[in-house]
Amino acid sequence: MEIILKEDIIGLGYKNDIVNVKSGYGRNYLIPQGKGVIASPMAKKILAENLKQQAHKLAAIKADAEKKAETLAGVALEIAAKVSTTGQLYGSVGANQVAEELKKLGKEVDRKIITMKEAKTIGDFVALVHFHKEVTVEVPVKVVAENAAELKAAAEEEAAIRAAAEAKAAAAAAAEAAEEAAEEETPAEAPAEEEAPATEE
Numbered sequence: 001m002e003i004i005l006k007e008d009i010i011g012l013g014y015k016n017d018i019v020n021v022k023s024g025y026g027r028n029y030l031i032p033q034g035k036g037v038i039a040s041p042m043a044k045k046i047l048a049e050n051l052k053q054q055a056h057k058l059a060a061i062k063a064d065a066e067k068k069a070e071t072l073a074g075v076a077l078e079i080a081a082k083v084s085t086t087g088q089l090y091g092s093v094g095a096n097q098v099a100e101e102l103k104k105l106g107k108e109v110d111r112k113i114i115t116m117k118e119a120k121t122i123g124d125f126v127a128l129v130h131f132h133k134e135v136t137v138e139v140p141v142k143v144v145a146e147n148a149a150e151l152k153a154a155a156e157e158e159a160a161i162r163a164a165a166e167a168k169a170a171a172a173a174a175a176e177a178a179e180e181a182a183e184e185e186t187p188a189e190a191p192a193e194e195e196a197p198a199t200e201e
Helices: 023-030 041-053 055-070 097-105 150-187
Strands: 002-005 018-020 036-038 077-081 086-091 119-121 121-134 135-145
Touching: 002 023, 002 041, 023 036, 036 135, 055 121, 055 135, 077 086, 077 097, 086 135, 097 135, 119 121, 119 135
Parallel strands: 077 135
Antiparallel strands: 002 018, 002 036, 086 119, 121 135
16 A cells, blocks of 8 residues: 655655555554555645645754764774674674764764664674755774683683693504504514423333
């Protein structure tokens, strides 16, 4: 069914967009929540008229969005998270953490307009900030290990244990090889000579 959105819904569309949605989603969620109305011919006509009248206002809204976008120019985030020894995060890093980090930099951004594939490992990611249907900013996000020192110590300890085990195994193998070599060098005892039968006189 066709719906005219009454507000921005990230992933679906922006205010005044006409979108196609499943009937259940439209009738059970968008319309009752006041987030959209059925795009009837009359509603479309009213929308077109409203947009015509609001052209100046919409241009101002876009200009405002572009100003906000400029404040994020060159911004890159580094977010520390607890990481297991396998490199997996305890939890994940997503839009909420990005909004918190931006706030620390004095940039208030509603987490609802941020989209990011949730990070579950350390590495480089990209958060998208949707200020307007035509104004989106990419913010690089580097997820690093908060407990890097602990991980390094654990990795070093594991490496030391592995090295000790390998050394022990090598020593055992060398001792076994030496024992085998010693056995091969020992001359075999000569067989005892049979006594000659006594001759009768």
